[in-house]
Amino acid sequence: MEKLTIKAKLENLNNVTEFVDSQLEQMELPMKTQMQIDLAVEEIFVNIAHYAYSPEDGMAIIEVELTEDPRVVITFIDSGKPFNPLANEDPDITQTADERKIGGLGIFMVKKSMDKVSYEYKDGHNVLTIEKKLEAITE
Amino acid sequence: MDIKLVNRGSEGELFLTGRIDANNAEEMGALLLEVAQRFPNVTLNLRDLSYISSAGMLRIK
Structure with a gap:
């Protein structure tokens, strides 16, 4: 497992994505899978950057583990305000953009693109874990 | 991101x-x-x- 500890600020989004992508490079993933993982990483990290410590700053830890199956397990840890992003209702995507309430779209996209998403508040930390089954590009 | 605007008179295509x-x-x-x-x-x-994330979709809205 590889770990990145970084300030939870929007300006660090690229660093976080590059860190995750570097762990997955060896897998030669299909572009679609890569994009789904990048999207999930962005949505979660941006939420932490915007809300976890606001208006103060704080740190985020991103852990990446590749399993034998193979799967990628990415865990986001912060010590900001307790917040379970999975507790809110999904946005109603049948509504038009004008009708639909703002908020919730990012985590909805994470839930749709990842195979498993889980949350716990443990020892003063928000711990959000996503999992995606991996399939390498076949020649 | 690259952006190109095409002026079609009363309509702009971005x-x-x-x-x-x-x-x-x-x-x-x-x-x-x-x-x-x-x-x-x-x-x-x-x-x-x-690629577009929710941040982009919100701006389009």
Whole structure:
């Protein structure tokens, strides 16, 4: 497992994505899978950057583990305000953009693109874990 | 992200290519607003957009 500890600020989004992508490079993933993982990483990290410590700053830890199956397990840890992003209702995507309430779209996209998403508040930390089954590009 | 505006008289067609993420969504949103103020109708062509996160979708809204 590889770990990145970084300030939870929007300006660090690229660093976080590059860190995750570097762990997955060896897998030669299909572009679609890569994009789904990048999207999930962005949505979660941006939420932490915007809300976890606001208006103060704080740190985020991103852990990446590749399993034998193979799967990628990415865990986001912060010590900001307790917040379970999975507790809110999904946005109603049948509504038009004008009708639909703002908020919730990012985590909805994470839930749709990842195979498993889980949350716990443990020892003063928000711990959000996503999992995606991996399939390498076949020649 | 690359942006190209095609003036079709009363309509502007905005071609967005590349990525729209939390880093550039605000810039894209400001540009959309500017275009919307110039043209009564605006078409967004996202055919060659490879990636858009919720930050980008919110700006389009």
